[in-house]
Amino acid sequence: MVARVQRIPLADQAAAVLLDRIRGGEWKLGAKLPGETTLAPQLGVGRSTVREAIRQLAGRGVLTTRQGSGVFVAALDVPEERATLMSRASIITVIEARIAVETEAASLAAARRTPAQLRGIRAALATRTGAVANRSAHRDADLDFHRAVVVAAGNEILTDLFDLSTLRMREAMVDMLAIRGEYGGVADHDAHADLVEAVADRRPDDAARASRAHLSALKEALA
Numbered sequence: 001m002v003a004r005v006q007r008i009p010l011a012d013q014a015a016a017v018l019l020d021r022i023r024g025g026e027w028k029l030g031a032k033l034p035g036e037t038t039l040a041p042q043l044g045v046g047r048s049t050v051r052e053a054i055r056q057l058a059g060r061g062v063l064t065t066r067q068g069s070g071v072f073v074a075a076l077d078v079p080e081e082r083a084t085l086m087s088r089a090s091i092i093t094v095i096e097a098r099i100a101v102e103t104e105a106a107s108l109a110a111a112r113r114t115p116a117q118l119r120g121i122r123a124a125l126a127t128r129t130g131a132v133a134n135r136s137a138h139r140d141a142d143l144d145f146h147r148a149v150v151v152a153a154g155n156e157i158l159t160d161l162f163d164l165s166t167l168r169m170r171e172a173m174v175d176m177l178a179i180r181g182e183y184g185g186v187a188d189h190d191a192h193a194d195l196v197e198a199v200a201d202r203r204p205d206d207a208a209r210a211s212r213a214h215l216s217a218l219k220e221a222l223a
Contacts, residue, residue, distance in 0.1 A: 014043050014053035019062060022073055033071045052140060058163035065159055067151055094168045095219045099212055101161045106195060106211035107204040108153035117152040118200055124148045125196055129189060
């Protein structure tokens with residue numbers, strides 16, 4: 001059988017380079033990474049690609065994000081057990097975990113979000129809406145939106161758990177976005193908009209309900 005050349009996404013390449021630099025000792029355990037504006041030109045990619053690479057490594061347990069402080073080295077190599085566990089998990093299992101994490105995060109975000117965080121959530125929703133015609137961009141924008149809500153909860157463990165799910169979610173999102181009926185259309189946009197307004201109006205119960213309803217619909221679409 002003749003081997004074929006495979007195209008590797010830029011974010012995957014950027015994550016591999018960052019991991020090699022960590023393994024090589026450039027950043028010690030607990031060290032803070034440079035910001036996106038510094039890393040992007042070093043890696044020769046855009047800031048959104050750096051964000052995705054960081055999210056991948058956070059999901060693999062190598063990096064951790066501390067709200068208001070930055071991104072830090074949490075491990076000097078990939079903890080094999082986490083990566084293996086996630087690679088074996090079914091997408092339905094991952095979504096069920098997301099429901100648990102994001103429902104609570106949405107409730108906390110409605111109670112704790114700052115004006116700046118709310119602006120970031122609204123901007124992420126606008127980017128998501130504008131990227132609907134491009135499946136790859138829409139996938140990344142969707143994950144950015146949900147992460148912005150989770151970060152606004154002000155709980156680093158919830159953010160870490162969300163990042164852990166990202167690796168597996170990315171694999172399923174393109175297939176999910178191919179389902180252009182009830183998911184990805186007007187109802188899907190309205191569900192995200194409802195979540196934003198509940199967070200904006202500081203309605204924790206409604207925010208939790210909106211998050212659960214959206215992710216439950218996603219689970220049904222992928223089942």
